[in-house]
Amino acid sequence: MSQASFKEFLWKNYQIAFKNQDLLQEALTQRNYLNEHPQEHGRDYQRLEFLGDAVMQEAVTEYLFKRYPNWHEGQLTEMRITMVQTRSFAHFARVIHLDEGIRLGKGEEMNGARNRDSLLEDIWEAFIGALYLDQGSQVLRQLLEKTLFAAIDDNFFDQFIDFKSRLQERLQVKGAVAIEYVTLKEEVLPDHIQRFEVSVSVDGQELAQGSGRSIKDAEKAAARLALQELDNKK
Amino acid sequence: MSQASFKEFLWKNYQIAFKNQDLLQEALTQRNYLNEHPQEHGRDYQRLEFLGDAVMQEAVTEYLFKRYPNWHEGQLTEMRITMVQTRSFAHFARVIHLDEGIRLGKGEEMNGARNRDSLLEDIWEAFIGALYLDQGSQVLRQLLEKTLFAAIDDNFFDQFIDFKSRLQERLQVKGAVAIEYVTLKEEVLPDHIQRFEVSVSVDGQELAQGSGRSIKDAEKAAARLALQELDNKK
Known part of the structure; x- marks a missing residue:
């Protein structure tokens, strides 16, 4: 060095x-x-x-x-x-x-x-x-x-990037909303890696699903995809 | 327009x-x-x-x-x-x-x-x-x-630029000091413009003199010149 x-x-x-x-x-x-x-x-x-x-x-x-x-x-x-x-x-x-x-x-x-x-x-x-x-x-x-x-x-x-905070800020622009993350699936892949699937909903309506090696990662992925969806709708 | x-x-x-x-x-x-x-x-x-x-x-x-x-x-x-x-x-x-x-x-x-x-x-x-x-x-x-x-x-x-504050900050780097502004002269020029002359001292030693149309301006000018003096000494 x-x-x-x-x-x-x-x-x-x-x-x-x-x-x-x-x-x-x-x-x-x-x-x-x-x-x-x-x-x-x-x-x-x-x-x-x-x-x-x-x-x-x-x-x-x-x-x-x-x-x-x-x-x-x-x-x-x-x-x-x-x-x-x-x-x-x-x-x-x-x-x-x-x-x-x-x-x-x-x-x-x-x-x-x-x-x-x-x-x-x-x-x-x-x-x-x-x-x-x-x-x-x-x-x-x-x-x-x-x-x-x-x-x-x-x-x-x-x-x-804190996608969960960013999603919350985006959705709350028009007033209070209820954002919910639900774990849909939890599995262990052949190489002992865990995999989680999570959905994110606002006021009961699903915005997106995301996956990751931890619940935290899966929630972040779901929030990121939800933001993308919102951007595309504009 | x-x-x-x-x-x-x-x-x-x-x-x-x-x-x-x-x-x-x-x-x-x-x-x-x-x-x-x-x-x-x-x-x-x-x-x-x-x-x-x-x-x-x-x-x-x-x-x-x-x-x-x-x-x-x-x-x-x-x-x-x-x-x-x-x-x-x-x-x-x-x-x-x-x-x-x-x-x-x-x-x-x-x-x-x-x-x-x-x-x-x-x-x-x-x-x-x-x-x-x-x-x-x-x-x-x-x-x-x-x-x-x-x-x-x-x-x-x-x-x-607030030269008086800047001079104070510069001088206080090495501890507390007494900075004093004294009006030396006050005159009215032929066109009715007032003119002030001010000296700035630190711990009793004069650093610079400045002049201006108000005491405030003269003090600012004195502080500016004092800062220049300090810079030149370095």
Whole structure:
């Protein structure tokens, strides 16, 4: 695990090689590392994080705006919130092996900061800021197409969405309603995996059925499908 | 006052002419206008506002990042907050005569919405979103150079900054201090304009002097100069 292997990973998987290595170093350097290495004259990642935060927000906004021409601003905002958040950015920082490249202070290293979501989020934003400056918006966009944007099609962001709350909010717009989740079936598949089937009803009328490996997952799936049904009816 | 005169103003002063007139219309249209004109099939400005908000944030962030290479992220954030805010955007909406182009519902028109800062902020963002889509980031950047970014050199944003609070925060970082403003001079100039001179001291030591047409303005000027002095000493 080293910066060299991170750079190799970036080149092999995304054909990205920084022209300005100092810029990449800045994005990967935590403040205490500099305190412990007074001979280094670089900066820590915080200025680049300031830039990258805005660059990420703009890139995701523009992508969603163009991808979903029929969504209204409320739907776009909801989707952006699920994509632009700590757990999401930390995940993609790990996907591109950014965690291997970070230059940490010793104390932070011992405290496990290298695997902490909040640090990985910061470093992801700083890296995006550096990439934007070094390679331009086209290369940045290509990286996001292969990571964050591709994840939409894999339903990756569903894990961050509370579909049951969202369904409730949607249905309660016109006043109080009774939403009921009923477990229809519970079975054990040959490989010892449990499978639940759940239906969701509002005021006694079934909206959708969902399945999952736990009752919670099945209810979430049912709520997600019910929301889709409601969207299609509009 | 009409859309035609707004478009003429945009062309004469900024050499901007939209290729896609529907997009410009969308940015200028308030929801109730559409309700009152059911024959129109366009949308209101809200989707474009969602885009333009992120585009503005990114453009200002990138500009400040590059203009002030020695500022740390705290200073950059402070400056961005003063630039990206309702009063600022409403001002520049008026500067480019956007207010003349808005298509409002009758009720809003009667309630004076055309001159309301919150609406002008929304329309500014929607217009920026439309401009970005229609003309690209270079043209957008040129418009901002002539408006928002030029205003930095005119100290336009100073009016939004509470320099006295900022000085207090800066000085109190290392513990409690006694900050004192003393009026040194009060005079009436030939044209009946009052002029005040104020000094600001911390723990009995003078930091700076400032002048203005009221004691409040003079104190603000003194605080601003004191902050500059502190920055220069670093």
